[in-house]
Amino acid sequence: MAQKPTLKEEHVSNKENDPKTIVQENTKYFDGQKNKKTIKDNVHDKESKAENTGRQNSDGTAKQEKQKWTLGDFDIGKPLGKGKFGNVYLAREKRSKFLVALKVLFKTAIKEFKNEHQVRREIEIQSHLRHPNILIMYGYFHDESRVYLILEYAPNGALYSKLSASPYKRFSEDIAAVYIEQIADALRYCHTKKIIHRDIKPENLLLGSKGEIKIADFGWSVHAPSSRRSTLCGTLDYLSPEMVTGKTHNEKVDLWSLGVLCYEFLTGRPPFESQSYDETYRRISRAQFIVPSYVSVEAADLIKKLLVVKPELRPELGQVLTHPWILKYKKN
Numbered sequence: 001m002a003q004k005p006t007l008k009e010e011h012v013s014n015k016e017n018d019p020k021t022i023v024q025e026n027t028k029y030f031d032g033q034k035n036k037k038t039i040k041d042n043v044h045d046k047e048s049k050a051e052n053t054g055r056q057n058s059d060g061t062a063k064q065e066k067q068k069w070t071l072g073d074f075d076i077g078k079p080l081g082k083g084k085f086g087n088v089y090l091a092r093e094k095r096s097k098f099l100v101a102l103k104v105l106f107k108t109a110i111k112e113f114k115n116e117h118q119v120r121r122e123i124e125i126q127s128h129l130r131h132p133n134i135l136i137m138y139g140y141f142h143d144e145s146r147v148y149l150i151l152e153y154a155p156n157g158a159l160y161s162k163l164s165a166s167p168y169k170r171f172s173e174d175i176a177a178v179y180i181e182q183i184a185d186a187l188r189y190c191h192t193k194k195i196i197h198r199d200i201k202p203e204n205l206l207l208g209s210k211g212e213i214k215i216a217d218f219g220w221s222v223h224a225p226s227s228r229r230s231t232l233c234g235t236l237d238y239l240s241p242e243m244v245t246g247k248t249h250n251e252k253v254d255l256w257s258l259g260v261l262c263y264e265f266l267t268g269r270p271p272f273e274s275q276s277y278d279e280t281y282r283r284i285s286r287a288q289f290i291v292p293s294y295v296s297v298e299a300a301d302l303i304k305k306l307l308v309v310k311p312e313l314r315p316e317l318g319q320v321l322t323h324p325w326i327l328k329y330k331k332n
Contacts, residue, residue: 071143073095074092074100075091085109086104087104088101088103088104088151089101100153101152103149107142118219122217122219123137125218154214154216156207157206158203158205159179168268170266171265179213180258180265181329183213184321184326186215195223197220198253199219201238202264203217236280239284240256240284240311241286244281249311250311256307259305263289263303267295271283302325
């Protein structure tokens with residue numbers, strides 16, 4: 001199963017990707033160490049510990065500022081993966097010895113593709129989300145050339161890798177149902193906060209220490225209290241009919257992506273895959289797909305309910321969570 005391209009590919013130079021340009025003299029390369037104190041405690045310490053700025057408040061008392069993270073606060077470890085504008089590294093917060101994933105974004109690449117607003121939005125959205133199946137963003141900092149995102153470390157890696165390594169590149173129905181339930185619950189949480197992810201796909205899903213789903217990469221997400229958006233974004237195979245036809249969209253695009261994901265989990269390929277982009281667009285716009293006979297009736301029913309052209313006819317996430325196929329494999 002080939003890696004599916006996004007509509008707008010981003011890249012950085014090999015020199016910028018070289019770990020030697022990331023690791024400073026005061027950092028130490030390592031392969032990982034058992035966690036001790038959580039970084040949340042140190043985040044609190046950073047925020048509560050203030051520095052005297054030399055300036056004064058109106059009452060004459062010394063004015064203080066919160067301390068900020070720097071690269072010197074971390075030991076940098078092995079590369080974990082490649083992001084849109086840079087790389088992700090295993091890192092260890094020096095004081096707590098807590099492991100994190102440090103996502104390094106290069107400002108030159110961000111500016112080249114005019115994505116400053118997108119990166120800012122990703123930080124604003126993900127840093128405020130707290131759900132067991134959403135990757136935590138603990139904080140961020142930047143220097144002259146890079147932006148650093150301090151993220152929860154997902155030790156079991158990318159779901160895409162697990163899917164690709166599975167027999168016939170697909171999951172058994174019991175595994176797929178548990179994953180779909182976790183993703184649906186996380187999306188329901190996002191939607192209650194008026195957040196639309198808009199790029200749900202295997203490559204943007206990680207696995208935590210217990211094998212649980214962690215939704216990552218909120219680069220295409222949006223806070224949309226008005227409920228209607230028109231930006232074309234995400235990955236072609238997962239785009240909804242309203243997006244490929246240029247219509248406005250709302251949170252129901254995530255329901256469509258969930259249906260595509262469920263289909264790919266169970267068959268090893270996206271439902272609208274074809275030899276050309278034009279044919280894929282056509283199939284998506286008409287919701288033309290065939291569910292293989294080896295997929296159970298219950299699973300096929302959920303997929304068919306999610307992959308309908310009219311967004312208003314797609315079920316709510318609460319209905320997905322109570323679907324017979326999900327309940328059949330629900331863990332107590």
